[in-house]
Amino acid sequence: MNDNEQRTIAIRDLMESSGVRFGTSGARGLAADMTSEVCFAYASAFLQAVSATAGAVALAIDLRPSSPGIAAACAAAIRHAGLAVDYCGAIPTPALAWYAQMKGVPAIMVTGSHIPFDRNGIKFYWTSGEITKADEGNITHAVVALPSGELAIDLPAVNPEARRCYIDRYLCFFPEQCLDGMMLGVYEHSSVARDLLRDLLETLGASVVSLGRTDAFVPIDTEAVSHDDVERASGWAGQYGLDAIVSTDGDADRPLVGDERGQWLRGDIVGILCAQYLRAQAVVTTVSCNTAVERCGAFGEVVRTSIGSPYVIEAMETLVAAGGRTTVGFEPNGGFLVGTAIEKAGRILGPLPTRDAVLPMLCLLSMSREKGCRLSGLTLGLPPRFTASDRAQDFPTETSRRLLSELASSVTLIDELLGCLYGKLVRLDQTDGLRMFFAGGDIVHFRPSGNAPELRCYAESETPERAKELVLEGLRRFKLLADRARA
Template structure:
């Protein structure tokens, strides 16, 4: 066996930690690299548990990566509890119930030629400190890795995930609603159907494919915008819902097929659940503060580990009984507290979940007796848009952001020359510029892929989209 540490393998392979788990090109995620990541997790973070929960998404490359991770678990003398293809939050929830660590093979929403691995302690998603501990961990690789076939998958985790929502919301929570499910290649396409029907809805399946579709809920593809609107004309439904590849980010559309922004979904979910305190990244819509629904809103860097750390901070500050939740601009919702509802308890799940916000938005519309398109009417008129420049080198993104942070005049001219004077620059994560007329433009290097992301906020949807589009065009022209 050869002895090294994970940091050296990261440097050699290019497979590295992003905002949520390890990410890399499929070609770089060789058996030895994946084995090393799993072994470092077991040695530095997972603790003494004798069982590790393992699952994956529907990317064609995922089972082979899972097999390499499973071999590392077995070689460490631990049992593999294989759950097959399931949503990441379902795997995380089951692992928490079992008091076991978990490994989830998924690239989430990133392009098809990439994949990734997410790691969970028995008490939840690993932290940035855990990532550093893994990078420093010594790993011992066998001369050759012959990964055994994956074992049969257990049905228990899927059943537990369905029951989580049925117990709390009840069999008539969505009664009378007709919900279209855009299935594509989401790992949740079957279990989401099961959950919605268990809650009383009738389900219309649409768009199923065996070709992997990299759905990004923060930058919805033009074809998916058009497709949802066309389906709304062809079919009669109350809402259309979907998720990204591993189902930790929701995509929720109204009866017209218009997709809701993820940071608006987060506000609605927090209101439906009666959250007292909310944590969300700096990129999210400012309507969360302006709506007045929450006692405190804490802003963080982008990425679920930072949101989780913020939830832990608020829970420690405000004590037992305070309902703490978090969400990201991609719509993924994190529950930091147990919530009593309908004589049952919705257990905390401090990792992104797509199902809870879907149920919440539909439930809120039903509770208010309105259509899904009307649930946002009570919110302040602030609108956001986001997009990205793909194949934009991460180092180039960082250099651009650093340059703009040092030169306000350059930032104003490149980001939003028609929005008035530059009022404020926030460098919590990337560069977020607020202008005299209230417009906001935020540039940030992606943590998962060679992309430069742009977030914009304005008083109308058209203005937000125009701000985002024009900024990226100017950046691309000067690159």
């Protein structure tokens, strides 16, 4: 690479020309638009924003076919900045974050997480965890130098230490053979954690059945589980006599946990149960979470935020700074964050302020063993509040925002669109999108996705059937509203 001749580029200009920009978690865009120039520039801006001038940068990828090429450009940027590339290979995002935290180095994760196959992304980590919204602002306003030579290099040999550190995190906290006798299915699909998860579960004593492994990338969204995956889980549970089924999204920071019947547990219920198992005193979650988190009475304080892990982390940091309480966070997608060290039976779990899929699944499995009940029995002690969610894909973000603004300013329009289905509107919450509370106890929440052109709908009611109906009908009516606006 010839570094003598360089040109400068502003990240803000690059965002406009490429369409690659920050969403709720990292920089995201169409894989075809994430060229070597774009990725080199983003990585350079990150290193500039966190003032990384010496040592190494940890780098990892998920299993999307476009990820190695993006990583090669990020590696070139790291090398160009005079830093060493510590390439950790294909590992979970939280594994990279934990390793970076242990080593005291910044990290770059190439992953599109759960978003559609034709997209990808880059997540950035400093030694204390995910970058903040302020860091994103600094990256956005950065101007970086690009060399005139190649903007990608061959990736170095994989350093397996990050994978080992991540597994050890759990082996040091959960008792030996704590899952002895359990028959667990791992829905592997294209999860970057599929082999690591099998190794970990077997080391803890479980018998593992591999399910649904594929060479093609499958974008699993833990907040909008497909009908096919619902049917698969039910069939697998019956076929193999499983105690539970576990899986993750593409980069393994969001869990899927299914009970012995193959029924997937909602992510916010997983989060509540995990927080109970860890005896958390303060919980941070998003505005879209099930109200059972307050109604269960298990936590001294519950703080709600806008949707996205940076907001959860920011609120966790505020609670941790106040001191004295075991603090955790989670999102309705099931991703679980640990803000303070946690002690249980003399074993210590260190803080990891980024979404993690492995911890909540291990907590629920251990909880069922300690209580002597099936996984389905863990939810019986929670208030009977049920949530559902889904999304309308290929729904322009600007259209969503405009229509939600119109709804928020007109109770009459809300009544015309939703009144006959939902009842009388009681109040609105515009913390993130539009969350509507109705007299009968139903809650419906619309918001544009921060990662893709999608409209998301969340609903909460007293039965799972009613919650699902609210989501499906709500999305249908919203699409009709959009069609009328275009006509």
